[in-house]
Amino acid sequence: MSNQPAGGYNGKLLRVNLSNNTIATETLEEALLRKYLGGAGLIAYFLWKELGQGTDPLGPENKLIFALGPLTGMPLPGSGRNGVGAKSPLTGGIAKSEVGEFWGAELKRAGFDAIIIEGRAKNPVYLWIHDGEAVIKDATHLWGRDTKETQQAIRSELGDDHIRVAMIGPAGEKLVRYACIMNGLYDAAGRGGLGAVMGAKNLKAIAVRGRQPPAAADPGPVGELRKWLAANMNLVKDFVEYGTGAPMEAFEAAGNLPVRNFRDGLFPGISKISAQRIKETISIGMDACFGCPVRCKKVVEVKEPYSVDPAYGGPEYETLAALGSNCGIDDLEALAKGSELCNAYSLDTISAGEVIAFAMECFENGLLNLKDTGGLELRFGNTEAMLKLIEMIARREGIGDLLAEGCARAARSIGKGAEEFAIQVKGLEAGMHEPRVKPGLGLGFMVSPQGADHCTNLHDTMYLGESNWRVKEMAHLGLPGPFPPDDIGPRKVALFRLVQMQRMILDSLVVCIFLPYSYEQLNRVLAAVTGWDTSVNELMRIAERTLTLSRLFNLREGLSAADDKLPSRFFQPKTDGILADKPLDPAKLEKAKRYYYLLMGWDEETGVPRSEKLEELDIP
């Protein structure tokens, strides 16, 4: 492979086949890049084009795709990320997940925009990519080791502490269906089981190092947007001060906090595990991804009663809720430990927490007993059981082997109505937000190609108040507020669709969803970096194309409109708290789903994209 210039958006794809140890570089055509941009768009494109129907997600035929976007590595906050995708071992549909840290920017500086991993290595390997070169290296000695050990060993043997490593821990190796891929020690491509796909390929890590920063066709607008953010840090002030989870107490008050497997509403212990409490107690600082002044990554240190290594960062909101309130646990140090364990083992904290909460509710209802659990008193609030289960799941020990399958499969195995306690859509455990207070998010849980994904979704309560920048942008786009959180009518569906498309654009560019960039700002930097004459309208069509392609992928794998459904829990009242008398109305959600299909140009009954829409979007 030749060292190639990294300026502009070159579309260099590295294709690695681990079965036969071949490595090839391909150049993606500009026409393709313009249709799908990068990240989530390219992932959907390649999975649709290259995977056969019925591919075993954990077999060698699945492909694991790492994709950057046109903005990756630019001197712009939020641009250090990368997308990862594959057929999901959890849902059987498309999985895609985005992740921060520096790995994405580093890969760009090494001269590549995407990697497709094919096949399965005979023995554990890792991939070493540096300055336009790629080699497959033995990783037998790394197998079984946690992420910190793995990263250290790789940096040490390659003799460069600046190497960035994307990797799996033991959970990925053990094919836990919700294993994640870690960029460094506290940034996860969390959802959909991509770590298990990596493990199934016997691929322990991808280490990257590059020294050629990408060049923009016109660097001006990149600098302008960077300066704009610097001047508008008030828009992200909660992230700056607390990282994720600043509004946890407000969430509990509003009914958005999942409590005991989404069953309850009140959780007085919330003040003990909030991001504010972390700042006051165990925080030792904040860290950042590539080029980002927001520095939203918590770093915590705990000595007693658990030793928590600050190298593993600190718990995000999703972790605090999933392992915390959703398991009935308000022990902050234990949550910090749980976060560390998940990061060390490469476990998705959301799925892990939701699976543990599921198991706890099964236990409390007699669907699991002490014999099943190997003596663990799996009750809500049992801190030790929660920590123990993380280890058992990651190593597939005892009941951990069952729970490593995810709550949907575990529920089917357990039977006896356990499905009722499995809070998931399509097999993906729900993100830590409450559809009963955010029905637009409920619609998103239903129709998102990945399942109950909170990242590509609307968060209804964020769209309140005329002066809110999000509401202002929607008005600017022709959809003025108000958007009452309890509404799930056509205007909310339209809002959801606009937000979903915006998230898809962010995930294709690939840019952090926490940064308050507008469609127009993103379009301006995209046009500047690539030299393309793009528009917001074109971005929306690109998003529509990728969402439709993802839909086609899922349909090919046997998913259907019947799978676009919420778990029954959301149609029941909570036991207490503000939503005690506000279950969702299934008929309203069904109507919203149909209108969403209609707006997407999909058949209203079946959710199948219409042939006319495919032709219009130029999807072959």
Place this chain on the structure above:
Amino acid sequence: MSNQPAGGYNGKLLRVNLSNNTIATETLEEALLRKYLGGAGLIAYFLWKELGQGTDPLGPENKLIFALGPLTGMPLPGSGRNGVGAKSPLTGGIAKSEVGEFWGAELKRAGFDAIIIEGRAKNPVYLWIHDGEAVIKDATHLWGRDTKETQQAIRSELGDDHIRVAMIGPAGEKLVRYACIMNGLYDAAGRGGLGAVMGAKNLKAIAVRGRQPPAAADPGPVGELRKWLAANMNLVKDFVEYGTGAPMEAFEAAGNLPVRNFRDGLFPGISKISAQRIKETISIGMDACFGCPVRCKKVVEVKEPYSVDPAYGGPEYETLAALGSNCGIDDLEALAKGSELCNAYSLDTISAGEVIAFAMECFENGLLNLKDTGGLELRFGNTEAMLKLIEMIARREGIGDLLAEGCARAARSIGKGAEEFAIQVKGLEAGMHEPRVKPGLGLGFMVSPQGADHCTNLHDTMYLGESNWRVKEMAHLGLPGPFPPDDIGPRKVALFRLVQMQRMILDSLVVCIFLPYSYEQLNRVLAAVTGWDTSVNELMRIAERTLTLSRLFNLREGLSAADDKLPSRFFQPKTDGILADKPLDPAKLEKAKRYYYLLMGWDEETGVPRSEKLEELDIP
């Protein structure tokens, strides 16, 4: 009424009731203006809101609405226009038509943005509006007079030669169903019979004079766009050199020229009546609308064999084709005379020409005879018959009385299969473009709320070639070409919809459709003039809203999906020429229509806007 400041977009509505001689000024709320902008948008809004179902178009309950837009009167080429609307006496649905000259800008300078005329005056009157004042004045002495006499008389009696006059001639007074309203002597609000509505109200004219130019919140972008056009006059060079009709010979070669009631293809005489020929022969110069450097208005003078008064300008393309090739006539001087007569009488030249062609084909096929026609040999190519018929129609003399009803009604009266020769949709005679070579335009003829309107439509053949600025804009909006003219698949439907929305935006702003402004340029000046934070996406939603409201109006009046159909002629081959073997496929057009409904959020079968779409667009 107080003299009110004309700065910005004040939304001053003048409401005049001619039945009881009341005049009132209303202020339109900014929220309303932002939802409908002006022009066509406001017209649709008021007709939907204020007209009762089944209103007699020629009764006092119909309302005649003149509406400017936020850009009207700005120092910007194309901004001197105004929209006019009412329930159409021709289609029974919504009529709207845009017209140039200076009247619109003058009304803005007089302090008003819109006029709603209600009721019916006992005796002929005219309205005199000047600098914030409005009075109803007697017009008994003007009744029966042609437009030139009317304008002269009004200017003379008000003592100001700079007064701008919108008026009707005898055809409007006689309620010819396709009478137009003339702004001055050669700019017509042509389509849909708005002149008959004015005549039915006994309103001869609206004379305006104002001295307060409107102010923009930020005049910068207006000047920038004006300068951009000055630097890009090459984009409109045909208009500059020839006015409309420069490609007439190419039209004939390509099959786009209507020949003998859309029956034939070849018309060797085309070179005798082309815009080029006019420039070489009878032209005495070009004239312009308010603030426009394009100067596309032909002015011709003929002494023999007809005396054509240059005060009436010269024939546009639509006139040359409608009275010319479509009647089998290649006598340029006669066409100039026909144009003058129509302008003097306030007759829509398109409908007039199409009705005459219809009558000629009826005559040639024995459906009309010499007794019916009062001795006129109504054969294609009979120049004298064409000119005579214009007079007879305008005065409703002899067969002119029947033909004044429009070809759809005349065909029903004649019977014997005459419908086959009536080239109209919903009662509106087709514009002079050929759906068999422009199937996207055919779709537009079908679904346009006004009927077979060529102005709010796609012209497929203009979207050829990657370097074409229109194709570039579509690519920029996410719909890249190519767009083969013979295609009527989903991509063409999407193109039609984008263009239709763009036309609707132009008609709501109100800006000339001949100027090569992009969506983004229009949005920029709109935002600058109003101070609103608008976007292209918002403009598209506004267009969607107005199109949907227009649809609702038509449905209320009994029109349905069954009325969205082309005359059978377009599904037959032409007798000769390039389209001799290329009739349209009705199944393909039907499929395209259904997909258009779907994209609009209307029921695919019935074309009825879905309640969800109405809610989403905030249509009550």
